Amino acid sequence: MLPVLIFDNAAKDFQKAYTYLEEQENGLGEKLLSRITEYIEVIETNPYIFKSGYRQIRQAKIKPFQHLLRYKVFQDYVAVIQLFHWKQNPIKNL
Secondary structure, X not given: OOOEEEOHHHHHHHHHHHHHHHHHOXXXXXXXXXXXXXHHHHHHHOOOOOOEOHHHEEEEEEOOOOXXXXXXXXXXXXXXXXXXXXXXXXXXXX
């Protein structure tokens, strides 16, 4: 089990997604944050569960939302680096 660190950019992404979804429907942003928390708990216990890609960055599809949680596994911790909507350019904040 590795500790999960949420980088500042990812925390800002969480806030932006939350705000946008709450504007669309009351409570929807809360549902997204709840799902993200569930995925982070899974990643904490099994960081290699999701496929590794470019630069060994792993992606978890936050279902039923159209968001990807990007993270990287290091020796002593897991770094959550980004949350983005599928229609966004994932490279813009890296």
